[in-house]
Amino acid sequence: MPPSRKRNFFAAFEPRNHTSPEPTTATDDESTDFKLALLASLQPDLPPSDLLELLLTCNGSVERASELLTQRASKRRSSTITTQSSLASYISTSSSTTPSKIPFPLPPVPKFKTLHLTTPSQVPFHAPATLHPSFLPTATATKLLTECLAEAPTFGRYEFRLFERNVSSPHTAAFYVKDEEMATRHRNSYMYNGSALADVRLFTPTMTAITPLVERHVNNAIRQRVAEVYPHGRKLKYMLPDGGWHVTSAFMNCYDGARQSVGWHSDQLTYLGPRTVIASLSLGVEREFRLRRVAPVTLDPDAEVEAEAGSAAAQTKDSGKMDPALQNTGNTTETKKDEEKWQSEGQVSIHLPHNSLLVMHAECQESWKHSVYPAPTIAPHPLAGGKRINITFRCYRRALTPDKIPRCKCGVTCVLKAVQRVPGKMGRYFWGCQVGNQWKEGDAAQAGREEGGCGYLLWARFDDDGEPVWE
Numbered sequence: 377m378p379p380s381r382k383r384n385f386f387a388a389f390e391p392r393n394h395t396s397p398e399p400t401t402a403t404d405d406e407s408t409d410f411k412l413a414l415l416a417s418l419q420p421d422l423p424p425s426d427l428l429e430l431l432l433t434c435n436g437s438v439e440r441a442s443e444l445l446t447q448r449a450s451k452r453r454s455s456t457i458t459t460q461s462s463l464a465s466y467i468s469t470s471s472s473t474t475p476s477k478i479p480f481p482l483p484p485v486p487k488f489k490t491l492h493l494t495t496p497s498q499v500p501f502h503a504p505a506t507l508h509p510s511f512l513p514t515a516t517a518t519k520l521l522t523e524c525l526a527e528a529p530t531f532g533r534y535e536f537r538l539f540e541r542n543v544s545s546p547h548t549a550a551f552y553v554k555d556e557e558m559a560t561r562h563r564n565s566y567m568y569n570g571s572a573l574a575d576v577r578l579f580t581p582t583m584t585a586i587t588p589l590v591e592r593h594v595n596n597a598i599r600q601r602v603a604e605v606y607p608h609g610r611k612l613k614y615m616l617p618d619g620g621w622h623v624t625s626a627f628m629n630c631y632d633g634a635r636q637s638v639g640w641h642s643d644q645l646t647y648l649g650p651r652t653v654i655a656s657l658s659l660g661v662e663r664e665f666r667l668r669r670v671a672p673v674t675l676d677p678d679a680e681v682e683a684e685a686g687s688a689a690a691q692t693k694d695s696g697k698m699d700p701a702l703q704n705t706g707n708t709t710e711t712k713k714d715e716e717k718w719q720s721e722g723q724v725s726i727h728l729p730h731n732s733l734l735v736m737h738a739e740c741q742e743s744w745k746h747s748v749y750p751a752p753t754i755a756p757h758p759l760a761g762g763k764r765i766n767i768t769f770r771c772y773r774r775a776l777t778p779d780k781i782p783r784c785k786c787g788v789t790c791v792l793k794a795v796q797r798v799p800g801k802m803g804r805y806f807w808g809c810q811v812g813n814q815w816k817e818g819d820a821a822q823a824g825r826e827e828g829g830c831g832y833l834l835w836a837r838f839d840d841d842g843e844p845v846w847e
């Protein structure tokens with residue numbers, strides 16, 4: 377998307393009480409406000425951000441937008457459904473270009489293409505995520521950003537690997553937990569990339585204050601996705617039970633200037649467990665968040681494997697031994713084709729403006745990788761200058777604590793990973809040695825040994841709600 381168009385679109389989501397670096401004309405502002413006021417009088421229960429999105433989706437036509445709102449209102453009167461319908465669902469009622477239902481699985485993005493998603497309502501149609509602009513009240517977002525900017529100068533700099541993540545160019549980050557008890561536990565025993573974290577910080581006051589808001593929003597977003605997207609309206613295997621998502625901890629990232637970025641990675645599942653949901657709040661400078669699919673979404677990975685000779689149970693008993701299935705199988709045509717198919721998809725780019733909350737849904741970490749793309753230029757933010765702050769709120773599983781997680785032959789707790797590249801094993805989880813077991817599960821044992829690890833691998837077992845089953 378041309379930069380000018382991009383800025384205009386998201387400028388519309390910016391809070392109005394700060395000076396935009398590229399202000400829209402007074403006439404534009406007035407007419408948008410006027411249109412919004414008209415729409416609000418038709419539909420007082422919809423938040424201004426939704427009305428604005430609707431207006432943008434209707435190319436600024438207040439007539440078209442009000443038509444859709446009227447349809448929605450009459451539908452509601454004649455319906456007994458009490459769950460909140462998504463903006464996308466009523467936009468699609470009469471549009472021939474927007475599909476009415478979010479597809480599952482998502483369609484592929486053509487090879488070598490980057491699909492720029494220009495409205496939040498497009499996001500779930502192309503990525504396993506939902507985007508909520510203007511998430512916090514304006515003053516709260518400003519307060520939080522101010523707190524974060526005060527923290528950022530003391531963040532650590534991670535040049536190559538950040539907690540099992542490849543960092544292609546430097547940015548800084550710190551790890552936060554919600555209370556002192558968790559901080560103490562963390563400092564003593566949680567391992568990231570082979571060592572304990574010395575710098576474990578407590579949530580800032582505003583992080584604590586907004587936690588219930590984030591939890592409510594995420595649980596609603598999950599509920600809506602289960603009802604509208606997942607097969608048979610049921611949660612995916614291993615997802616938490618309804619309403620169970622809660623905030624335990626967060627990474628706070630700071631990208632200072634256009635060139636700071638984070639390379640392609642998926643987040644470490646070790647303490648989050650399978651099918652985790654992550655809520656990512658962006659503050660300050662708008663940047664591009666990119667996603668690309670690297671594996672299919674396997675609905676029941678265990679079922680496939682149980683059926684095979686040499687069941688998972690047998691392999692589990694054979695603990696500590698490299699499973700031949702995970703050795704490099706890249707010499708068969710079948711594997712190559714499959715790998716190519718999933719690894720060569722194009723990417724989607726989601727532009728994340730100040731005060732937007734992106735929910736990465738349950739299939740995101742296992743089947744996709746994400747990155748923050750280096751920008752050619754950035755539009756400075758009035759408060760943050762060239763900085764973007766990002767907070768990824770996470771839900772650590774109570775049952776995945778370092779005392780329970782298996783240890784490898786090096787004597788340290790293992791990392792949890794999903795198989796992304798071996799056909800027939802896709803989506804299965806395994807515990808592996810922390811060292812060198814990052815990107816190449818196909819030859820993980822070898823990679824681990826080369827980098828000083830022991831190459832330990834053990835199939836991981838979970839019940840339907842993603843609680844670990846230890847044997």
Ligand SMILES: O=C(O)CCC(=O)C(=O)O
Pocket residue numbers: 627629638643656665746748766768
């Ligand atoms: O900055 C972002 O939007 C993403 C950060 C991220 O990927 C992470 O914290 O794992």
Ligand SMILES: [Fe+2]
Pocket residue numbers: 641642643746
């Ligand atoms: Fe990440």
